[in-house]
Amino acid sequence: MAAEPGGRTVLVLPDVAAPPAAARRGRRWPAFSIGVIAGFVLLAVFAPLLGLPDPQSQSLRNRFKPPVWEESGTWQHPLGTDRLGRDLLSRIVWGARVSLAAGVVTVLVASAFGAIVGLVAGYYRGRVDATLMRVTDATMSFPVILLALILAVTVGPSFANVVFAIAVILWARYARVIRGQVLTLMELDFIAQARIAGAGAWRVITRHLFPNTLNTLVVLVTLQIGYVIIVEASLSFLGAGIPPPTPAWGSMIAEGREFVTSAWWASFFPGLAILLVVLAFNLLGDWLRDTLDPKLRQL
């Protein structure tokens, strides 16, 4: 760790034990996670070009067709159809757009805002820090789903509302963690040296503090995408998320709910999709954390 006054960014490497205690398992690339995420992203991005049946076209004649491997299944609807005869596979693919977009956008917004708050609070400390942390704590304890419900009833359910409702509470988590990191970083000599060399607050924060929090941010962001996807699905399930007719995994599960015995696939496959995507993000986040900054084990 070399201190460089004069504005060059100094990267503080995580402690590398010499030698590391045990040969660690899972040093390989997280193939499963990357594969699944890449798969869903590609499906989502190229959905219109895939030649799938229209996710919104209803056909009462085709209601509740089972998946292709069951008796009356056909290849026309490989995963079956729902109660309005809409193709399930197509709806799942289109639903991926919604879920992934909601997850990524929300997390980016929340992390940007939260990181700024955390950096400022950690850098200035004192009154600024105390006030910001009060606000942060108060925010963290507000139930996300309740807020989203209220918004849905007031302004009407929409993608923007979902993102807003979740982000407006999620940022607090980032603020807390980044602030903690900044407090630790401020103790290190290279910050003192930068200030002695005349660096102002803006410079110190952007050039020295922020790059050293990137590791944490990346890990946190990845781990939170899964959480947001589940919250979005829960909201859609309750009817307060993405409104019909846009296909959303949560509302698909809600629609198929009453028919779990007879037409199990209508609720099962959307749920499976959620599970796979969230699992992939969580595993990826774990791997990133183990690689980039093991001290975050407690997250």
Add this chain to the structure above:
Amino acid sequence: MIRFVLLRLVQSLVALAILSVVVFILARATGDPLHLIMPMSATEEDYANARRYLGLDRPYLEQYFSFVGKAVRGDFGMSLRARRPVLELIQERLPNSLKLAAFAMGVSLAMAFPLGIMAAVKKGTGVDRAAQVVAVLGQSLPTFWLAIVLVEFVAGRLQWLPAAGNEAGLASYVLPGFTLGWFVVAGMMRLLRSSMLEVLDSDYVKLARVKGVVERRVVWLHALKNALIPVITFAGIYFAILVTTAIVVETVFAWPGLGRLAYEGISSRDFPVIQAVVLTTAAIVALISLCVDCLYAVIDPRIRHARS
């Protein structure tokens, strides 16, 4: 110690006060409730009368203070929809939510503790891997999906447990409790495991072993007490989450709790109900926070002696 508790109490009250303002504004933001209550044939005059009767025509500031004044005394007004005192509604529903949350928490901790500790002690072995799989699945599974599947199979096909309501005694707690607590098991287990791993690596544990303390005592006394510190914070947070986000589970299992009350209140724009539910929730969270901090101070002497 007393100073510590008092300080935290004051902080909680301040937070609640802020929250009451936010709640007041939000509740009003849900729109005009009268449209949902009044019959179709109501005239302008009927609306005016109703407004006056319900106190909705007074200036906002006045409404707020009357709301706070009464709330402190426990009077949350009348539910616009059910025409009953909101306090009554809450008194009916809150215990159900608390009981469910407590059950879920209890079961989760009972499962997470041994798993987390074993996973740390036997790091790298089959037990550890299995526990990690359970944990990651627990955090990746959408609970309402699990709930639906469980309702269908365990309650529907196998008829082992009731599908809805809380009529059937302990049996009715099982499915909703398990569904609610599932992700807590995952989170707590991981946290306990990583906390234990960190503690087991510490110098003071090394010294205890050097002293010749038996390994069992090293793990369950020397290590665990330290490992519990971060776990307690999260236990508190999780419990608060359980109480406040039980909406989904309560909906699926038709559990007559606070979550459903909130849902109904929001759908019918029942201000008093919405305000009361959010405030109650916040008060519960604040109380839990306070207890957690106190528990912290009991376990970790460094916090007790610190001058804040």
Add this chain to the structure above:
Amino acid sequence: MPLSTERPVVAVRDLRTHIVTRWGTIRAVDGVSFEVGEGETLGLVGESGSGKSMTCLSLIRLVPRPAARIVGGEVRLDGDDLLVLREEEMQQIRGRKVAMILQDPMSSLNPVFSIGMQVREAAAMYHHLRGRPLLERAASLLAAVRIPSPEARLRAFPHQLSGGMRQRVVGAMAIAAPPRLLIADEPTTSLDLTIQAQYLGLLKDLQRAHRLAMIFVTHNLGIVARMCDRVAVMYAGRIVEMGPVRRIFREPAHPYTRALLASIPRLGARHDRLTAIEGQPPDLANLAAGCAFAPRCPDAMDRCRVEAPPDHAVGERHVTRCWLSAP
């Protein structure tokens, strides 16, 4: 300190400990042999990574598993080989027969338990005491390490004590039994200079009082001069020179020892530059054949790079591993 002619308290023969890492297997302790008698202090000197701490941990079989393993050798305590004992039997040895003081007093004591609890635990385990006698024994242990107001201190918590005090508490726990062998792993490195001197004096007194055999790990040759009767210099997991302190200081036989001694600046002597040892510390995962120090040795011969030198005696109880000293 005159050495008794009886059997040494601890006799180590060809101790080997390996650590498996993803970069290869590290021979952290590579054939270490030494003896320490009653009332005698052996210093263990070397750079970071030379194997000093790992040797000490190997003596009490607390190497960090699962990566590290003791793969060979003998550790005889009063004649009995510790390496063949079962873990339960080993737990009976630790603390009672062999005690250890760790380096960092700030993290050696459990922060959530009182001093009293931790000291009482030791006394209770070794002497099966309870109640009042236990309390009194704990207080007397604290008094033995010169902690003022010992009874009051029992109720205190580690964070309320200074570093020096904490290290004394650790010392109190170490002599609670009292043990046959005391291993001190750089106990004063984290202490202030003035406190260091006091602590070293305390250790010496305790040793005399209980006739302890002591192994003192340090990288500070000044402390070696003060505290130790004999010293073993370690490099890359091997002892390269061992002998009485006076001899080693006056006539170091191994080039590494010579370099270490030369790099200490001396008051009064004129130096234009400070002497440093050339080269890099060895890559323990990829040790070449031959003498480990050869790459950095100013007097290396061809033979040194090919064949690892065995022990050669160069004086009374003074051995070294160097071809230069070969007859």
